[in-house]
Amino acid sequence: MKTNRQNSNMEEYKVEKTTELLPFLLETFSNRSRNAVKSILTRGQVYVNNQEITEHNYTLQPGYSVTVQKNKAAKAATFEKMKILYEDDAIIVIEKDSGLLSIATEKERSLTAYKQLMEYVQQSNPNDRIFVVHRLDRETSGVMLFAKSEKIKKILQEGWSEMVQERSYVALVEGIVKKSEDTITSWLKETKTFKMYSSKKAGDGKKAITHYKVIKANNNLSLLSVYLETGRKNQIRVHMSDIGHPIVGDKKYGAKANSIGRFGLHAIVLAIKHPVTSELLRFKSNIPTEFLKKK
Structure with missing residues (x-):
């Protein structure tokens, strides 16, 4: 029986008869597959009387509390x-x-x-x-x-273009970007050596649209917030090179140096409608510390 006590990430159930943990969970989550329920146990999402339990045959007694942590x-x-x-x-x-x-x-x-x-x-x-x-x-x-x-x-x-509500990056690029924000549009094509390049001719390749905004700039580097309207191969790398500010460390597209010891591109946010529930989920990652040391 499900109780009223729960928070946004926990669900609590009361045991009404003697049984084992896996059968109890299978009955409780009858809308899920057996493998999905077993995975909940394996991942350590199940607590019995506030103690984490992973054993399938753990014995439950009437009155016990079984708490399940969601999406752990x-x-x-x-x-x-x-x-x-x-x-x-x-x-x-x-x-x-x-x-x-x-x-x-x-x-x-x-x-x-x-x-x-x-x-x-x-x-x-x-x-x-x-x-x-x-x-x-x-x-x-x-x-x-x-x-x-x-x-x-x-x-x-x-349904990618309709389901993705936000797809943004941070990019550390060479040089001081003069326009505080701008939109870059081109049609991307690929050479025989698998390098992408831009064409300004409409329809000559796959249309690519990139929006950027300068977060800060100094020491001949610029940190940008980049939002993709389309998601083409190497799109940000090509577009940054097109405006004369290649991504730090990206020698393939014209970078001259690498002062941070890594590639200067990071996918910071992905917001998407869940493919089953349509719930909007937003996932965010922190800006890499290497991007900020030089800033």
Whole structure:
């Protein structure tokens, strides 16, 4: 029986008969799959009389209190160069560090965000999988979203432009950007060597629109808030290069130096309508400290 005592992240249930924990949860969350309920236990989201319990066969007695913490990232899981910000039955949202691949390439198939998450979900069920919805470049850090089923991936990808309410970045670029804010529009194309470039001719490539605003500038560097109206490959990198202010460390698109020891691009906010509930979820990551040391 569900009680009235709960806060925004906790739900409490009273035990009315002797039973084991997993059967109790399966009955309580009858709208969820068995694997989803087992995952709640594995992630340490379940408390019995305020004590964290992960054992499936833990014995419950009448009067016991079972509290479930919602959307808790796994305490037991350890990841390299990433952490989970949010997880439910449909999606996983992570914060990725600079230097970590989103998915495998021909050169590197071991350490990726995708592989680490795949191994994580398969701890609960070997048949579970995750699916790539969008990507961040290897050297770009910040918020990234994965789906937990092919159906959810399809919903997200096909409805991406309508479902994403905000997708913003912070960029540390070379030089002092003179316009305090501006919008850059071009049509992006790709060379045979996989480098993107801009065309000003309408329809000559994929239309890309980037809005930026200067946060602060000195020491011949500018820190920008960047908002994507479209999400094309290397869009921010190309557009910053187009205006003569390439991203710090981005030699591919014209950067001359790297005074911070990493790539100067970070996905700071992703706000999206949930693919199942339509609830608006907003995920934010802090500005990397390296971006601020020189500012």
